[in-house]
Amino acid sequence: MQNTRGLRSQLKDSVPVTGLCPQAGTYGVPDTLRRGFSSVKNELLPSHPLELSEKNFRLNQDKMNFSTLRNIQGLHAPLKLQMEYRAARQIQRLPFLQSSNLALDTLRGSDDTIGFEDVLNDPELSEMMGDPHVMVEYKLGVL
Amino acid sequence: MATASVLQARSAGFSFENCKRNALVEANATDLGLRVPTARKTGTTICGVVYKDGVVLGADTRATEGMIVADKNCSKIHYISPNIYCCGAGTAADTEMTTQIISSNLELHSLSTGRLPRVATANRMLKQMLFRYQGYIGAALVLGGVDCNGPHLYSIYPHGSTDKLPYVTMGSGSLAAMAVFEDRYMPDMEEEDAKRLVRDAIAGGIFNDLGSGSNIDLCVISKGKVDYLRPHDEANKKGVRAGSYKYKCGTTGVLTKAVTPLHTELVEETIQTMDTS
Numbered sequence: 001m002q003n004t005r006g007l008r009s010q011l012k013d014s015v016p017v018t019g020l021c022p023q024a025g026t027y028g029v030p031d032t033l034r035r036g037f038s039s040v041k042n043e044l045l046p047s048h049p050l051e052l053s054e055k056n057f058r059l060n061q062d063k064m065n066f067s068t069l070r071n072i073q074g075l076h077a078p079l080k081l082q083m084e085y086r087a088a089r090q091i092q093r094l095p096f097l098q099s100s101n102l103a104l105d106t107l108r109g110s111d112d113t114i115g116f117e118d119v120l121n122d123p124e125l126s127e128m129m130g131d132p133h134v135m136v137e138y139k140l141g142v143l
Numbered sequence: 144m145a146t147a148s149v150l151q152a153r154s155a156g157f158s159f160e161n162c163k164r165n166a167l168v169e170a171n172a173t174d175l176g177l178r179v180p181t182a183r184k185t186g187t188t189i190c191g192v193v194y195k196d197g198v199v200l201g202a203d204t205r206a207t208e209g210m211i212v213a214d215k216n217c218s219k220i221h222y223i224s225p226n227i228y229c230c231g232a233g234t235a236a237d238t239e240m241t242t243q244i245i246s247s248n249l250e251l252h253s254l255s256t257g258r259l260p261r262v263a264t265a266n267r268m269l270k271q272m273l274f275r276y277q278g279y280i281g282a283a284l285v286l287g288g289v290d291c292n293g294p295h296l297y298s299i300y301p302h303g304s305t306d307k308l309p310y311v312t313m314g315s316g317s318l319a320a321m322a323v324f325e326d327r328y329m330p331d332m333e334e335e336d337a338k339r340l341v342r343d344a345i346a347g348g349i350f351n352d353l354g355s356g357s358n359i360d361l362c363v364i365s366k367g368k369v370d371y372l373r374p375h376d377e378a379n380k381k382g383v384r385a386g387s388y389k390y391k392c393g394t395t396g397v398l399t400k401a402v403t404p405l406h407t408e409l410v411e412e413t414i415q416t417m418d419t420s
C-alpha cells in the first residue's frame with residue numbers, strides 16, 4: 001500500500017500559479033468589463049515572496065494540526081472538529097458588514113492570541129465598504 | 144467596477160498591494176534624482192550575561208537613520224513580562240512591535256495558565272513569529288529573564304534561529320562586546336562584577352563602533368526583583384561651552400545716529416475677555 005500523500009511533498013520547483021485564468025468570467029474567458037485588464041506577468045509571480053505564504057498561512061496551519069490530530073487520536077477527531085468549524089463559519093452578518101467570527105476564533109484558539117492581523121489593516125476600520133446591494137446579490141448568486 | 148470590489152476579500156495583517164509599485168519606484172528613483180527613504184535602525188550593541196542569581200542585560204542608546212543619529216537616547220531594553228526583558232537590535236520599528244506583540248501574547252497566556260511566564264515560552268513565540276516572516280522582520284533580540292527554573296538567556300536572530308547561552312551579544316557592535324566577554328566572563332559571578340562586565344562590554348561597542356553610542360542602559364533581573372538602570376552610565380556626555388561668544392555692548396563704534404519719531408493715533412480700542420473659568 002503506497003503512501004500517496006508523500007508524493008505531493010516531492011514536488012520541487014513548482015511555480016505557484018494563482019489560476020490558469022484568474023480573470024475568468026462566466027464563460028472562462030477574461031472578463032475585462034468586470035475585472036479590468038489582465039497581465040500575465042502580474043498574475044504569474046507574487047509581488048512579494050511572503051505574499052503566497054501569508055495568504056495560505058492559516059490554512060496550512062490548520063492542515064498541519066488536523067493531520068497531527070489524525071495521527072494521534074484517529075480519524076474521528078479532526079472530522080468532528082472540521083464539522084464544528086464549518087458550522088461556526090456560517091454564523092455571519094450580512095455580506096457587506098464585518099463579522100466578529102467569535103465562535104470560529106474560540107474553536108481555533110485565536111481568541112487569546114494577538115498577531116499582526118489584529119493590529120494592522122483591521123477590516124472593521126477600513127475606509128471603503130462594498131456596495132450593499134451588489135454584495136448581497138453576489139452572495140445570493142443573482143449577480 | 145462595483146463587482147470588482149465584491150470579489151476582493153479584504154484580509155487583515157500585512158498588505159502587499161504596494162510592493163510592485165514600490166519596486167518600480169525604487170528602480171527608477173536614481174534616474175529621477177530621488178533617494179529612497181531608509182528605515183531607522185538601531186545599529187547597536189546589546190548584550191546579556193547570566194550571573195549567580197539572575198541575568199544582566201545591557202544596551203547602548205543610539206538609533207541611526209543611515210549616517211545620521213536619529214535618537215541620542217532611545218530605550219532598547221523592552222519589557223516582555225515582569226520577570227522577562229528583551230533587548231532589540233535591527234530595525235527599530237520591528238523590534239518595538241515584535242516585543243509588544245509577544246508581551247501581550249505572553250500576558251494572555253500567563254492569565255490562561257495562572258502561572259508566571261517562562262523565558263522558554265517567550266523564546267518559542269518569538270522564534271515562531273520571526274520564522275513565519277522569513278527574516279523580513281529585521282529584529283535581532285537578546286531575551287533574558289528569571290523564572291521557576293532559574294535564570295535563562297537567549298539570543299534570537301531575524302530569521303528565527305535561537306541560541307541558549309550564558310553570555311550573548313548582538314548588533315553591529317557585537318564583536319567588540321564579545322571580545323570583552325570572552326576575556327573576562329566567569330560562571331557564577333556576583334551582581335556587581337556582572338554589572339561591571341556588561342558595562343565594559345557595551346562601552347567597548349560604543350567606542351569602537353559607529354552605529355552605537357551615547358549612554359549605557361542596564362537591566363538586572365533576579366528572582367522577584369528587576370532593576371532597570373536607565374542610564375546606568377553616561378559615557379558620552381555632550382560638552383559644555385567654555386566661554387561666552389557674545390560681543391559686549393559698545394564693541395562696534397557708532398559713527399552717526401538719526402532718530403525719526405513715528406506719529407500714530409489711537410483709532411479704536413476693544414477689550415476681549417478671556418474665559419479663565
